Amino acid sequence: MSDYIFYPGCSMESSAKAYYASVMAVCKPLGIELKEIEDWNCCGATEYLSLDVTPAYALIARNLALAEKQANGSKTVIAPCSACYLNLAKADHYMHEDPAFGAKINEALAAGGLHYDAGTLAIRHLLDVVINEIGLDKVKEKVTKPLKGLRVAPYLGCMLPRPDYNTRYSDSEHPDELDQLLAALGAEVIDFPLKTHCCGGHMTQIGPDTAFELIRRLIASADQYKADVIVTVCPMCQMNLDAFQGQMNSYFKTNYKIPVLFFTQLMGIAFGEKPEKLGFGSEFVSARQAMSRIGVETPEPVEQAPRARKAEGLPMPPPLKKGGSTSTEEEA
Amino acid sequence: MTEAVSVLAHPSTPTGAEDLSLLHEVALRTPGESHVEMCIQCGTCGGSCPSAAAMDHTPRAIFAMLRAGMRDEVLKSNTPWMCVSCYFCTVRCPQDIHITDVMYTLKNMSLQAKQYDTTAADFSKTFIAMVEDYGRSFEIGLAGIHNLKHFATRLPNMAPMAIGMLTKKGMSPLPPKPIKGMDQLKKILKRAKELEAA
Numbered sequence: 001m002s003d004y005i006f007y008p009g010c011s012m013e014s015s016a017k018a019y020y021a022s023v024m025a026v027c028k029p030l031g032i033e034l035k036e037i038e039d040w041n042c043c044g045a046t047e048y049l050s051l052d053v054t055p056a057y058a059l060i061a062r063n064l065a066l067a068e069k070q071a072n073g074s075k076t077v078i079a080p081c082s083a084c085y086l087n088l089a090k091a092d093h094y095m096h097e098d099p100a101f102g103a104k105i106n107e108a109l110a111a112g113g114l115h116y117d118a119g120t121l122a123i124r125h126l127l128d129v130v131i132n133e134i135g136l137d138k139v140k141e142k143v144t145k146p147l148k149g150l151r152v153a154p155y156l157g158c159m160l161p162r163p164d165y166n167t168r169y170s171d172s173e174h175p176d177e178l179d180q181l182l183a184a185l186g187a188e189v190i191d192f193p194l195k196t197h198c199c200g201g202h203m204t205q206i207g208p209d210t211a212f213e214l215i216r217r218l219i220a221s222a223d224q225y226k227a228d229v230i231v232t233v234c235p236m237c238q239m240n241l242d243a244f245q246g247q248m249n250s251y252f253k254t255n256y257k258i259p260v261l262f263f264t265q266l267m268g269i270a271f272g273e274k275p276e277k278l279g280f281g282s283e284f285v286s287a288r289q290a291m292s293r294i295g296v297e298t299p300e301p302v303e304q305a306p307r308a309r310k311a312e313g314l315p316m317p318p319p320l321k322k323g324g325s326t327s328t329e330e331e332a
Numbered sequence: 333m334t335e336a337v338s339v340l341a342h343p344s345t346p347t348g349a350e351d352l353s354l355l356h357e358v359a360l361r362t363p364g365e366s367h368v369e370m371c372i373q374c375g376t377c378g379g380s381c382p383s384a385a386a387m388d389h390t391p392r393a394i395f396a397m398l399r400a401g402m403r404d405e406v407l408k409s410n411t412p413w414m415c416v417s418c419y420f421c422t423v424r425c426p427q428d429i430h431i432t433d434v435m436y437t438l439k440n441m442s443l444q445a446k447q448y449d450t451t452a453a454d455f456s457k458t459f460i461a462m463v464e465d466y467g468r469s470f471e472i473g474l475a476g477i478h479n480l481k482h483f484a485t486r487l488p489n490m491a492p493m494a495i496g497m498l499t500k501k502g503m504s505p506l507p508p509k510p511i512k513g514m515d516q517l518k519k520i521l522k523r524a525k526e527l528e529a530a
């Protein structure tokens with residue numbers, strides 16, 4: 001077992017529990033021991049950088065300082081979310097490249113009794129560690145149930161291959177690392193032309209029309225290539241393509257139903273893990289049919305609405321019964 | 333690079349009346365070597381941008397406007413706010429300009445100059461208010477508050493999704509537990525804000 005420092009990120013605790021479960025399930029057999037950063041904080045996504053650059057970097061750097069303090073032996077931080085990964089890597093990179101900037105961020109950290117020596121940690125995404133440190137041979141050794149017959153669209157999104165400060169990926173627009181990994185699991189990998197195009201990012205919240213078009217392009221392309229599933233490496237990409245697929249369909253009057261899974265969920269299946277342990281059933285677009293093609297039975301996503309009381313707990317009003325809204329069935 | 337930097341270092345070079353103070357400020361406020369002064373107006377960025385259709389100026393135009401010192405026009409533009417941080421422009425720019433990072437800087441500047449305040453800026457603010465209180469972000473609360481403010485008419489469409497978040501994804505509608513080092517984090521951010529203002 002090798003020790004790695006682990007930065008889970010906020011979505012692993014909420015919308016991407018399936019990712020968390022499946023990451024845990026596949027790291028063990030690969031000999032990756034994850035030591036979570038004690039009391040880590042949110043990386044600020046792209047939002048804090050938009051408001052205030054200095055506090056944004058200080059927020060990110062608190063995690064780096066804690067990780068450096070905690071590190072004994074291992075200097076590699078694994079972040080499974082692309083946005084978290086890039087933020088951590090970006091802070092380390094600029095604090096190192098621009099010493100005056102690094103000093104400024106350290107001055108802020110000092111107010112909390114912390115310090116980070118830029119360049120001491122290696123910030124990596126789990127995919128990169130699996131491919132470049134563990135290696136595909138080891139992955140193949142662990143495969144007991146090859147994904148033979150499953151057509152997959154490898155989807156990386158933006159923030160992993162770009163800007164790629166440490167050139168860990170084979171190309172910034174058409175890298176093939178995820179393709180290789182999925183092929184090692186026995187899947188039939190399509191040459192997905194939009195593999196690093198944008199999932200819409202936070203535009204689902206601020207400019208849904210723009211977001212829906214970006215989502216549509218990805219889903220339509222995967223559909224054209226007759227992919228059974230889209231495979232992602234990031235909670236934000238997974239959320240946009242899966243949870244917003246229904247709304248995108250209503251917007252364009254289309255009827256796509258392509259399940260969107262985390263790469264670790266498919267690794268887990270290939271390693272012989274039970275689907276229940278890998279977070280299957282938490283997706284919006286059910287993966288049941290796709291997975292049954294290779295003889296894997298996954299749980300059906302929970303369909304029934306929660307009891308009224310629970311819905312009231314949401315910071316949202318109840319569905320309005322106004323003309324034209326067929327919303328409550330919209331997602332089905 | 334050396335040539336362009338020297339122009340910045342001596343704003344009143346024989347090249348004449350060009351006012352490069354805006355360009356200079358953007359370069360100073362962007363971490364690292366952003367190369368913002370190196371634009372050759374090739375248009376690769378705009379041609380690569382998935383959000384270009386929603387922008388009032390293409391990224392290329394923004395770089396021309398920065399050089400021309402058109403402060404108000406740049407800071408009023410929706411361009412930075414439509415940027416989805418895809419980094420296509422950044423890796424394709426022949427001049428290695430850190431375009432995405434410059435877009436972040438421009439967002440900061442437009443907010444501080446109170447030139448532009450939008451749904452986009454407000455989403456960022458709602459998000460960060462949570463992080464500043466809890467140290468963690470919280471997707472359901474964030475989406476709920478934000479949509480109530482800006483997309484109330486869309487809420488009927490959101491309901492099934494919100495319910496799905498609770499049932500399928502097993503997300504909690506309650507805010508997260510604050511991190512233990514909340515006091516420490518607040519001190520760090522307070523100092524960082526002072527340093528930014530300095």
Ligand code: SF4
Pocket residue numbers: 370371372373374375376377378391392395421424425426427428429431
């Ligand atoms: S790609 Fe670079 S050099 Fe070309 S117009 Fe855009 S910023 Fe300028």
Ligand code: SF4
Pocket residue numbers: 377380381382383384391414415416417418419420421422431432435
């Ligand atoms: S990073 Fe922003 S400006 Fe650049 S191509 Fe992507 S959306 Fe456009």
